[in-house]
Amino acid sequence: MEKSGALASLISGIPLFHGLPRQQQEDLAKIVLEQAFKRGQAIFSEGDEGAGFYVLISGRAKVFKLSPEGKEQILHILGPGEPFGEVPVFAGEHFPASAEALADCRSLFFPRSAFIDLVRKNPSLAMNMLAVLSRRLRRFASLVEDLSLKEVPGRLAAYLLYLKGRQKQAKELTLDISKTQLSALLGTIPETLSRILTRMTREKLIKLSGRRIQVLNPAVLEELASGERRLS
Amino acid sequence: MEKSGALASLISGIPLFHGLPRQQQEDLAKIVLEQAFKRGQAIFSEGDEGAGFYVLISGRAKVFKLSPEGKEQILHILGPGEPFGEVPVFAGEHFPASAEALADCRSLFFPRSAFIDLVRKNPSLAMNMLAVLSRRLRRFASLVEDLSLKEVPGRLAAYLLYLKGRQKQAKELTLDISKTQLSALLGTIPETLSRILTRMTREKLIKLSGRRIQVLNPAVLEELASGERRLS
DNA sequence: CGTGCGCTTGACTTTTTTCAATAAAGGTGG
DNA sequence: CCACCTTTATTGAAAAAAGTCAAGCGCACG
Numbered sequence: 001m002e003k004s005g006a007l008a009s010l011i012s013g014i015p016l017f018h019g020l021p022r023q024q025q026e027d028l029a030k031i032v033l034e035q036a037f038k039r040g041q042a043i044f045s046e047g048d049e050g051a052g053f054y055v056l057i058s059g060r061a062k063v064f065k066l067s068p069e070g071k072e073q074i075l076h077i078l079g080p081g082e083p084f085g086e087v088p089v090f091a092g093e094h095f096p097a098s099a100e101a102l103a104d105c106r107s108l109f110f111p112r113s114a115f116i117d118l119v120r121k122n123p124s125l126a127m128n129m130l131a132v133l134s135r136r137l138r139r140f141a142s143l144v145e146d147l148s149l150k151e152v153p154g155r156l157a158a159y160l161l162y163l164k165g166r167q168k169q170a171k172e173l174t175l176d177i178s179k180t181q182l183s184a185l186l187g188t189i190p191e192t193l194s195r196i197l198t199r200m201t202r203e204k205l206i207k208l209s210g211r212r213i214q215v216l217n218p219a220v221l222e223e224l225a226s227g228e229r230r231l232s
Numbered sequence: 233m234e235k236s237g238a239l240a241s242l243i244s245g246i247p248l249f250h251g252l253p254r255q256q257q258e259d260l261a262k263i264v265l266e267q268a269f270k271r272g273q274a275i276f277s278e279g280d281e282g283a284g285f286y287v288l289i290s291g292r293a294k295v296f297k298l299s300p301e302g303k304e305q306i307l308h309i310l311g312p313g314e315p316f317g318e319v320p321v322f323a324g325e326h327f328p329a330s331a332e333a334l335a336d337c338r339s340l341f342f343p344r345s346a347f348i349d350l351v352r353k354n355p356s357l358a359m360n361m362l363a364v365l366s367r368r369l370r371r372f373a374s375l376v377e378d379l380s381l382k383e384v385p386g387r388l389a390a391y392l393l394y395l396k397g398r399q400k401q402a403k404e405l406t407l408d409i410s411k412t413q414l415s416a417l418l419g420t421i422p423e424t425l426s427r428i429l430t431r432m433t434r435e436k437l438i439k440l441s442g443r444r445i446q447v448l449n450p451a452v453l454e455e456l457a458s459g460e461r462r463l464s
Numbered sequence: 465c466g467t468g469c470g471c472t473t474g475a476c477t478t479t480t481t482t483c484a485a486t487a488a489a490g491g492t493g494g
Numbered sequence: 495c496c497a498c499c500t501t502t503a504t505t506g507a508a509a510a511a512a513g514t515c516a517a518g519c520g521c522a523c524g
Contacts, residue, residue: 065373067381068459075373087373090359091366096373119359126358127322127351133365134323140372141297141307141319141328147379148419149299151511180470187380192512194472227300383479412502424480426504442489 007032010108014055016083016128024122031114035107037061043085043099043107050088050095052111056080059105060176063097064184074185075143076136077102077177083132089115102177147187153196153231155186157224160206164215175211199231239264242340246287248315248360256354263346269293269333275317277330282320284343288312291337292408295329296416306417307375308368309334309409315364321347334409379419385428385463387418389456392438396447407443431463 007029011017017025035054037043043054043061056078063076063084075097078084087096089112119126146155159182163173175182183193200206205221207214215221223229239261243249249257267286269275275286275293288310295308295316307329310316319328321344351358378387391414395405407414415425432438437453439446447453455461 065377065381067377071381073376073380075376087366087369089366090362091364091370096370116359119362120355123352123355123358126355126362127348129362130322130351130358130365132323133362133369134319134321137319137365137368137372138323138328140369140376144305144307144372144375144379145297145299147376148305149297149303178470189513190471191473191514195512198472410502421481422503423482423505427480430504 007034010057014081014083014108016055016132017125018128020122020124020128024118024125027118028110031111031118033109033111035109037101037105037107039101039103041101043101043105044095045098046096047094049093050085050112052109052115053083053086053089054099055083055108055110057106057108060102061099061105061107062102062181063099065097071189072184073187074181076139077181077185086129086133088112102181150225150227151230152186152188152192153200154224154227155188156193156196156200157205157221159186160213160215161218161221161225164218171214173213173215175213179211196231203231239266242289246313246315246340248287248364249357250360252354252356252360256350256357259350260342263343263350265341265343267339267341269337269339271333271335273333275331275333275337275339276327278328279326281325282317282327282344284341284347285315285318285321286331287315287340287342289338289340292334293331293337293339294334294413295331297329303421304416305419306413308371309413309417318361318365320344334413382457382459383462384418384420384424385432386456386459387420388425388428388432389437389453391418392445392447393450393453393457396450403446405445405447407445411443428463435463 008025011025011028011032017028020028037059044050046065058080061078061084062074063078064072064074066072076084078099084099085095088094119129146158150158160173163175167173177185179193179197180190183190186193197206197208201208203220205215205217205224207216220229224231240257243257243260243264249260252260269291276282278297290312293310293316294306295310296304296306298304308316310331316331317327320326351361378390382390392405395407399405409417411425411429412422415422418425429438429440433440435452437447437449437456439448452461456463
């Protein structure tokens, strides 16, 4: 009783499950499994059979693709409350990418067939899931646009402005991931990222000390991000 | 009666609506609008408010992003039976990309709110839509992988093999889009595509005459596509 | 106190794009 | 059916962007 109460409150706090009748949140609690992963641990790997999907409860994780030569492209950085690994639940059975814990994590695991039963019985749950997948498609469209239509300085500028939007209380941004991870998120390598940060500093667009970055000139960053201007 | 009968048979032939009870296909027929677009005509533009989504009935269309400098990245080439523009139905309201007819098209348009009502009442329709969005996420993950982790010869090789898989009856592939469009689909420009086709021809991997391409050495194309080898 | 990992910088290579010119192809109207 | 004109495709030379290889620094953690 104790335990399922805690589970229920975890579940009701997940955006994917907002607006669901209490009964259905309890149904979810019945099928869910709790899991933990240590920093650096694989959660699943591309090609694995997906027996269900995950929701991150605490910690931080990444979903990524790896090239044969070892280059990594991060598709998504996950924080608490975010679902991942849903694709095989509804189409095909293997994961299209890999996932790994960036810090010690707790997560919930929802087994595929029990979850599908709930979705079938439950229009609100289906609608919420459709919204989640649609938002992800939107993000992916934007990622493709960045990779194909912008060069690295533009992608970095866009990311800095995105961070600034999320951390608007602080005058100074704090990177929530290592620069190596950031380079993989932007579709480049650490050396290139480092050089561009140096150039931006030289141009007085930013000021950086370790993981903290001050945005000195957001207007020019905007122009870089939208491709109107390039970094000299 | 005549007309709605024709509509009903169109609708029942759309994979998205397979397995639905007849009643629900009739419900769909009641809310649908038929539309036609001429070659080159815009169907919608990025940022437009999405009042509903489309299913292509005949012809061919593309969904794409445009950079400020005019470079285009095609996200998807659509053929008959394929739905598009669904994202704003379930998340946000504006289109994340633009769509245009590549040839004269007929399409069905499903208005958002009436369609959502049907989805809410209809678990199978919801499941089908979840499958469609999941498959698209899979494709996007693969597109991101290609753009970020492969160079252009690898992307082209992957595309040729994909085409070969779809046209396996013929010994000779036929490009179903212009080379300019293909370059935009592969995330490059016509000059680069042309040069790489020339190199592949010189290496005797393919033989090309106009839009027809013979694959002479699929094994090496596989290696290019997976990054094990590079084009000398 | 060292060892390792993340980060930076330099020199060099490769890939791709840009710009420009030309050639080929396809459709239209005479 | 042909001539014309627009679009599409190809090629070269040069520039730019990003990646590779290698070395060195600094900081954290055991």
